[in-house]
Amino acid sequence: MPEVWVALYIFMLSAFTGFEIISRVPVILHTPLMSGTNFIHGIVLVGAMYVLLTASTPLELAVGTFGVFLGALNVVGGYVVTDRMLAMFEEKKKRRKE
Amino acid sequence: MPEVWVALYIFMLSAFTGFEIISRVPVILHTPLMSGTNFIHGIVLVGAMYVLLTASTPLELAVGTFGVFLGALNVVGGYVVTDRMLAMFEEKKKRRKE
Amino acid sequence: MFWNLLAMEVANQNPVLLHGTTAAYFISILLFILGIKMMSSPATARKGIHWAGLGMLLAIITAFVHIYFLGQSDPQLFLKLGLMVLMILIGTAIGWYSSLKVPMTDMPQMVALFNGMGGGAAAVIGYLDLLHGHGPVSLKVLAAAAVIIGATSFSGSIGAFLKLQRWISSRPITYPGQQFVNALLFLGSLVLGYLSITNPTVLNVNLFILLPLLLGILMTLPIGGADMPVVISLFNALTGLAVAFDGFALQNYTLIISGTIVGASGTLLTILMARAMNRSLFNILFGAFGKVQKGGEEEEKVMKEMSIDDAASILAFADKVIIVPGFGMAAAQAQHKVKELMEELEKRGVEVKFAIHPVAGRMPGHMNVLLAEADIPYDRLYDLEDINPEFETADVALIIGANDVVNPSAEWDPNSPIYGMPILQAYKAKNVFVIKRGRGRGFAGIDNPLFYLDKTYMLFGDAQKVVSDLVQALKKL
Amino acid sequence: MFWNLLAMEVANQNPVLLHGTTAAYFISILLFILGIKMMSSPATARKGIHWAGLGMLLAIITAFVHIYFLGQSDPQLFLKLGLMVLMILIGTAIGWYSSLKVPMTDMPQMVALFNGMGGGAAAVIGYLDLLHGHGPVSLKVLAAAAVIIGATSFSGSIGAFLKLQRWISSRPITYPGQQFVNALLFLGSLVLGYLSITNPTVLNVNLFILLPLLLGILMTLPIGGADMPVVISLFNALTGLAVAFDGFALQNYTLIISGTIVGASGTLLTILMARAMNRSLFNILFGAFGKVQKGGEEEEKVMKEMSIDDAASILAFADKVIIVPGFGMAAAQAQHKVKELMEELEKRGVEVKFAIHPVAGRMPGHMNVLLAEADIPYDRLYDLEDINPEFETADVALIIGANDVVNPSAEWDPNSPIYGMPILQAYKAKNVFVIKRGRGRGFAGIDNPLFYLDKTYMLFGDAQKVVSDLVQALKKL
């Protein structure tokens, strides 16, 4: 199968997967889930790292470095924020004892 | 990405898609849904057609032809049975008027 | 791997054909997925199968066009195309006719049958791939897996069909060492599969496909009638998986994706169905093993009969009557008479409710559809959870041709094959009236202790006749 | 397309590296998907983010290893690797510190901020791809789309952050022709995007990235504070999409799959969130457009105050009191005092219930957690649907630092920005007591007519102080 079609197939299947996983989340989880998926797109850090590798001019090097920095912020901040939010659910769960 | 990995990625995403779509179906739809997915794997007919094209000995020709026949039964029977079952839901829906 | 197919694809460097067919298959898969999504909600279910059907039509037409162009150098191309058309026509004729003719109540076995056909086709593809003998070992292993799974699903589904159609006994058939024999067959399949990969002679491969064929049929023997829908669903998932494996062998993404989706969704569906019956999958598959049915229990227990007039007068003076319809009402087409009965009782101030079990009848929603057809108001129908607490306060539970769905063995007898299945607790009502033709058993083929209770009275006869007699008697009161 | 990356991959024909990295990324994605799945159920939510975090760690390590081997011929390899490590360390330090330090109540803006960073990174990748100028047009179009979407998400998220942090006014900021200006900016982006593809000079590409940056910030201006969580979710989905487009440009499946999953799940999440607020997405995004706030309504309406002692005696002699906690209770850390108040009232035979709005506070579950911390029994807490019918029979609705969640404009005033949002109907209670510090507004920044009702009495002051005064007064009674 041609490469572009492979990418499209994967795109379609990923979209369905993402869409279906989320359907019917309780309201109470909306914000942490938003934050959690926010963390997932931190994978852009990996993309930025490869792009930095390809940099050949000083401009590209500078911009690429900046990209890695932004990506790292996304990953780390997204993780810590989500974890802090979700920690509250654990506490609640423990207290509820049901 | 190597071909085998592409296939594995697609396998994983398809599995998630299939799994997620079905979660939380009402009991009343179990049988028609089983029949509906039964129809979907009738796509094996298409596989059997390609295989028949590759047949080079009389044995292969005969077995391949048989495969196409089985596949066609799966497709047509699966479709009609599912449609008949699901037709009952439409009737019900109309009568319920809610 | 079908190396000559691959060679044809490589030789045929027509970009229009390549992108065109890939796009068409893409749309097919999209239609399949959307179709299944729609099928999982009652409101859109029927549109779902139509969308999926459209996808299938598109895929088949695409395959024809693609094969036509790929096979340009094959002298037998037109013979092969002709065979395909012919087989599809015959298959369509048989499949269409038989599935339209068959009564609604025999649907589960039809699903089993057509599922088996798909499994057979999947096995055939793996079989031919092994015979070809080309390609990397990893793909050969997948082809062999497709043969094992596909062939098991083929013969197992046929076994299920025969049982449900009562062409062989629908009771669990057991014998000592059954489990051992099946395990042996499975190991044998693995060994012969290994031989078919390393040394793909016609003999080896033919022997190889025989073992799982035997295994499938032997596997279904010990499974009781009531569990069959779950087992059919399992075979359905297996066929999906086999198709996906064929897809790897054929390097065909359409097969991989569709097959995997069915494999995964079918697995989940099987689990959901088993859970709805309160059984574990393991218990269903292996539960009957070794548990040889006791023949001793056949001492004739007594069913008390009651006259129509007596029954009518008790009904007339009841405060609350819960009607439990089952397969027998469907078979006798008694729903219109039941409506009359309801009206007659309500005229006398009796509160009438209908208790609908999710698997009453032979089709999901069977009872709802029939009662709706007779214009019985929807708000008189109650689900299992809603009605069960009410039986205690009902003066009469009137069972019309139901059996398994009110069988208290499910609660009382841990050795019963249906133990744990949720039932309508008709036995809690103050009186139980049962309309059935005689001592016939239900779908699950097991005895029902409810019929022998002190408070239970039988009204023997065809459901339509008995109910209409009841209406007459009520009118005369 | 990053042709030199592709060249490196082609040059490096090490099968161990190839299969190893692909397998590692495969596992990362699996962990992401399973993580999101777990995050969508309260019981497993926290384990979910840990799994996803593990996946991310694996992906980053894999990327380092892969880049190290791919870049063997690059004289700047170690400079680049060093920069990566440095940036990741700085990013980790800043991200970790700021998100640990920030108070729980400021979480929404932190999510916005970090989401914006991801959007920025996605835009940077597209930007560099355009500058490179190689590759087929179809991939260039995707790179340009990544720039537009990523940059809009970057500046829009920062705008949302500034608004939520109150560094700029959180009220909708509108001006005539706003819609037109934004449309113009969007069209301008498309034109410059076209130029950047056909003629990728540094000037063109730099101009190109500026427009969506402007668009993002202008788009968020007219959106009110209460709608911000939905808009942040939308930007989150957009960043996901931008990452997926980058993945196409980089031919990197990990980015394609993860980005698409976030794009799709984020889109659905946005719709669900908007639906939970009873708003349409269109209305949220464009609702404030042109609707210039009337300044005339600012005539001082009167809030009636009440003394602590009077309030305490009314509470003491009530039959039923419903307490509505909100952000103010969290800010004042008054939950332990509230517990005392509840006990004091129950001692006197008053029935006390807590009404919990799903978005009370600044975090989902904010109220539940705080009340649980104070050991208030779980069965005293009631959801919106369960408690709303009860306000009518309550003698007092005691509102502790809540504002938006009891704002009846949502039901009464079709012009209100929160019209249609489900609220706790405290206004139906016989008396309404409100504890807050003064005339401060809530998260949404809008006025609350409830405070001016005849039956409403204000108890001004810090929530902790007022509640503890109430407890003292009750004890003295």
Ligand SMILES: NC(=O)c1ccc[n+]([C@@H]2O[C@H](COP(=O)([O-])OP(=O)(O)OC[C@H]3O[C@@H](n4cnc5c(N)ncnc54)[C@H](OP(=O)(O)O)[C@@H]3O)[C@@H](O)[C@H]2O)c1
């Ligand atoms: N609904 C579904 O989706 C579905 C699908 C597959 C399987 N099943 C299975 O089907 C069964 C359904 O239970 P059920 O209680 O509805 O039915 P059942 O257990 O099959 O019992 C039906 C009873 O009706 C009687 N009967 C048959 N024809 C009759 C007639 N003309 N007049 C009066 N009585 C008649 C039979 O006894 P006589 O012969 O003595 O008259 C029989 O005992 C369950 O075991 C379920 O698992 C359901």
Ligand SMILES: NC(=O)c1ccc[n+]([C@@H]2O[C@H](COP(=O)([O-])OP(=O)(O)OC[C@H]3O[C@@H](n4cnc5c(N)ncnc54)[C@H](OP(=O)(O)O)[C@@H]3O)[C@@H](O)[C@H]2O)c1
């Ligand atoms: N829960 C979530 O997931 C979430 C996430 C993001 C946004 N939001 C939004 O947050 C809002 C929540 O509504 P809400 O009613 O809980 O809160 P609110 O509308 O933000 O109102 C809080 C009120 O508490 C008062 N207050 C502040 N500090 C206080 C203190 N120390 N003592 C006493 N009173 C104090 C304030 O008035 P004074 O200044 O006069 O004291 C203010 O009017 C909604 O608009 C919701 O959409 C919620």
